[in-house]
Amino acid sequence: MIAEHTAPNDSGNTRSRITEIADQLFYERGYEHTSFADIASAVNLSRGNFYYHFKTKDDILDAVIERRMHKTRGMLEGWETEAPTPAARVSRFIHMMVMNGPKIRQHGCPVGTLCAELSKLEHPAQPKASLLFTLFRDWLARQFVQMGYPRNADALAMHLLARSQGIATLANAFNDEGFIHQEVEQLLKWLHDISTSTPATGEC
Amino acid sequence: MIAEHTAPNDSGNTRSRITEIADQLFYERGYEHTSFADIASAVNLSRGNFYYHFKTKDDILDAVIERRMHKTRGMLEGWETEAPTPAARVSRFIHMMVMNGPKIRQHGCPVGTLCAELSKLEHPAQPKASLLFTLFRDWLARQFVQMGYPRNADALAMHLLARSQGIATLANAFNDEGFIHQEVEQLLKWLHDISTSTPATGEC
DNA sequence: GTCTATACCCAGATAGAC
DNA sequence: GTCTATCTGGGTATAGAC
Numbered sequence: 001m002i003a004e005h006t007a008p009n010d011s012g013n014t015r016s017r018i019t020e021i022a023d024q025l026f027y028e029r030g031y032e033h034t035s036f037a038d039i040a041s042a043v044n045l046s047r048g049n050f051y052y053h054f055k056t057k058d059d060i061l062d063a064v065i066e067r068r069m070h071k072t073r074g075m076l077e078g079w080e081t082e083a084p085t086p087a088a089r090v091s092r093f094i095h096m097m098v099m100n101g102p103k104i105r106q107h108g109c110p111v112g113t114l115c116a117e118l119s120k121l122e123h124p125a126q127p128k129a130s131l132l133f134t135l136f137r138d139w140l141a142r143q144f145v146q147m148g149y150p151r152n153a154d155a156l157a158m159h160l161l162a163r164s165q166g167i168a169t170l171a172n173a174f175n176d177e178g179f180i181h182q183e184v185e186q187l188l189k190w191l192h193d194i195s196t197s198t199p200a201t202g203e204c
Numbered sequence: 205m206i207a208e209h210t211a212p213n214d215s216g217n218t219r220s221r222i223t224e225i226a227d228q229l230f231y232e233r234g235y236e237h238t239s240f241a242d243i244a245s246a247v248n249l250s251r252g253n254f255y256y257h258f259k260t261k262d263d264i265l266d267a268v269i270e271r272r273m274h275k276t277r278g279m280l281e282g283w284e285t286e287a288p289t290p291a292a293r294v295s296r297f298i299h300m301m302v303m304n305g306p307k308i309r310q311h312g313c314p315v316g317t318l319c320a321e322l323s324k325l326e327h328p329a330q331p332k333a334s335l336l337f338t339l340f341r342d343w344l345a346r347q348f349v350q351m352g353y354p355r356n357a358d359a360l361a362m363h364l365l366a367r368s369q370g371i372a373t374l375a376n377a378f379n380d381e382g383f384i385h386q387e388v389e390q391l392l393k394w395l396h397d398i399s400t401s402t403p404a405t406g407e408c
Numbered sequence: 409g410t411c412t413a414t415a416c417c418c419a420g421a422t423a424g425a426c
Numbered sequence: 427g428t429c430t431a432t433c434t435g436g437g438t439a440t441a442g443a444c
């Protein structure tokens with residue numbers, strides 16, 4: 001593990017710049033509809049040079065998914081440390097939809113739309129993309145366990161995830177950000193109810 | 205309006221056959237990822253002849269959306285006449301997810317995924333595709349009005365639509381049909397609750 | 409109405425000079 | 427590491443014979 005001579009100029013930076021731009025473009029325009037040329041021009045690279053950093057388009061997708069995994073993990077850890085109670089932490093998740101309201105209205109949920117697209121393409125990376133959902137799912141389930149719902153924590157997590165996805169889909173289809181607020185209110189009420197009521201044996 | 209000589213052999217049939225196949229392929233593979241060659245070969249037509257029936261790909265999309273509008277209207281009218289109460293009619297809507305479970309698991313909701321894709325493409329037909337949602341939205345709202353919720357019938361309709369979309373998205377992402385059943389149970393309970401309880405002034 | 413042939417463009421991907 | 431030039435394939439779309 002001696003310092004190798006593999007410390008290229010700023011290829012690491014270039015690579016992450018490409019990944020960052022690709023992440024954004026895949027979200028805004030979709031994976032298939034984003035071309036190498038789109039990404040290259042956004043990063044100010046020639047198409048030829050592009051292939052020095054990524055051999056195939058699938059490689060870029062892989063890097064983008066990994067980047068999203070990393071960012072998501074960081075966000076969840078942040079909520080974990082910032083918010084004192086499980087209910088407050090889940091509330092952070094719900095509020096995320098309000099914070100990202102304008103982008104959701106324009107492009108839907110980054111995770112949901114990517115999974116849907118890769119599913120239609122029968123793309124090999126589809127299972128990997130679904131792991132982004134799993135990240136949220138498991139994190140939410142842990143919160144519900146701490147809230148006193150060990151038996152159906154996963155069902156509650158999936159329920160909340162589904163509600164969020166539906167909100168994003170319709171807010172996007174109808175170009176209606178107000179709908180997000182409207183539904184978030186209901187979700188917060190739902191969260192309040194289950195976090196204050198005594199968990200019944202087979203609740204929810 | 206005298207009978208014109210525009211009654212070509214079976215071009216009407218060919219056209220509707222193309223539209224039917226395109227409808228299916230757009231659902232299964234997505235709009236952009238479906239090529240003329242895909243459709244033509246599925247209909248057993250040469251690519252050249254294809255253009256006799258549709259000038260551009262957008263024209264096919266238009267025809268597909270109109271076909272879906274037509275079919276949806278027919279389905280909703282069917283539920284309207286078959287089911288005696290508004291609650292029973294909404295229940296038909298909810299059960300549709302169970303009936304289409306396998307396809308939803310594989311390809312998501314036909315309406316939701318089309319709207320999401322067209323949104324990313326910034327395709328001119330996106331608003332037209334959203335009208336498919338509007339069809340369900342208005343129909344559901346009418347049922348909730350009849351159920352005694354004139355004030356927030358539309359909010360209830362949107363809520364139910366969103367729940368359905370979320371269920372479809374996650375069932376697809378996790379390839380999990382059981383999740384549909386699980387959530388449909390909850391939706392039926394929700395429907396039962398609001399259809400039997402006395403509507404409060406600002407309920408739900 | 410149906411076909412073959414083909415124009416045209418843009419995508420992903422490669423070669424090789426600098 | 428970056429560039430230009432280029433290959434190859436597939437996509438939409440057209441022309442014109444039958």
